[in-house]
Amino acid sequence: MSWTRIRAIFRKEVREYQRNRSIVLTMAVIPLVFVAGPLINIFALPSEAGQQLRFEHILVYMLGIPAIVPAVIASYSVVGERTQGSLEPVLTTPIPREEFLLAKALAALVPSLVISYVVFIGVVVAIELFAQPGIASSLILGPDVLAQIIFTPLVAGWSIWVGMAISTKVSEARTAQQLGTFASVPSAIIAALIAYGAIAATLQLAMGAAVLLIVLNIVGWRVTSTLFDRERLIAGAR
């Protein structure tokens, strides 16, 4: 494993994101759309609702952001290079596919984590400042914050591998992004079901989910590497 090669792709990816308006816009708009509705509802809650909220885990809903944002980026990663013709020159260098994919995944993960944590902090601050008295203390619970910190990279990682797996199989960037977003929806739905009490949030569930996501991330890397078939990606045939 060469971190020099991984760093080269990572830096290139980050530079491209910074200069790609559509990606920047997508990264900015998705979290806003995701939190705007729930925040308005939270601000409208009366103080008395606080007692009921103590038994819910509304903030877990925010894990939908690391589920969706990286999927959009990751699903573009391979097919984007393929359509602009830059995949072939990269594959003629000594970088193995595992390193190439890991670099791409890290480049999608880092901005996704930054966005997810920043938006989460912003939401927490907004609730503290603008919600009715008693609402913030009921909503912002230590275990939920810890869950957000731990699960954000795990959920984002899983979405990235799913997005990249799709990206290796399709031949059109827009299709890849649509499928990637669609594939990330189940993770967001599970987070929402936990947030609104349809799935009981327990320590065992959290630990089980964490272990499962770690395994899925490792498997996701391996499976995506297997799907990354140089021959098909370059010649369009097998």
Added chain:
Amino acid sequence: MISDRAALSVDHLSKRFGDRLAFDNVSFEVRPGEVFGFLGPNGAGKTTMVRTLGTLLTPSSGSATVAGLPLSAENGVEIRRRISVMPESPGLYTRLSVAENLECFAGLYELADPGPRIERALGAVNLAARAKDPCGTLSKGLRQRVSLARALLNDPQLLFLDEPTAGLDPVAAHDVHDLINGLREQGVTIFLTTHRLEEAERLCSRVAILNTRLQTIGTPDELRDRLFAKTLSVRTVGPLADPEHLFGGVPTVDSWRRDESGGYVLSVSDPAAAAPVLTRALVAAGADVLSIAEERQTLEDVYLELIGEDVEAGAR
């Protein structure tokens, strides 16, 4: 038979995509320091050959040695470390500057102290002044140059150039030719695919002609000699009185015919020996000679002859 000394040895190599044969049973060698031309019509298998030798595609059968290593999946990383491939399409990151593109590839080759290497590569293609320009703003010719600079970064033992002048205007193509000539003078081994025959004739020490199967291989002169009789073209003010008697008396002339413009085309075994004898015979016969010249077939003639024969054979 694969030679240890060759920069590239290909032995009965074939590549098939399902039912479609890209190239079949191809064998050749490229010597170190040689510019080797790989010619063929569209769809002949040239790009597939480059991709196969560049470890992007797996051969269906046969074997090869690339930059001293047997072509295999296990050797893929090491082979790619020793070679460079300039694909037909530059494939640059258009949002990144020229220098940033090269920086990325310097990292992929794990070059120590990449700054001077990048400067040197840009200097070699006369692009040092455009280092900070975004690649998306460059003309096609300049993008090809960046692509060539990228291919030079790792000082490759063997450089594959796939149609390096495709789509370029004559001035940009001339610039690329100059760059290739410069690399040849530095001793870089180059495998050049093209269907520009004048390009191959100008740049390559040897050429191979491929049309799924290898049609022929040799220096342009060898191919001409192999395919065409050597000829002298004779022009006179008026028709000769008795050409049969005159040409029949010159020992090195094998046969003769009149061409469309009224001149005479003579098949000879040795043009250099035949020309003086023929000149004397013409003068002695009282002919008013305008010119006597050796007719040289171009590589294009060779190519058309071979590819035409192949098409005809396929039609039969």
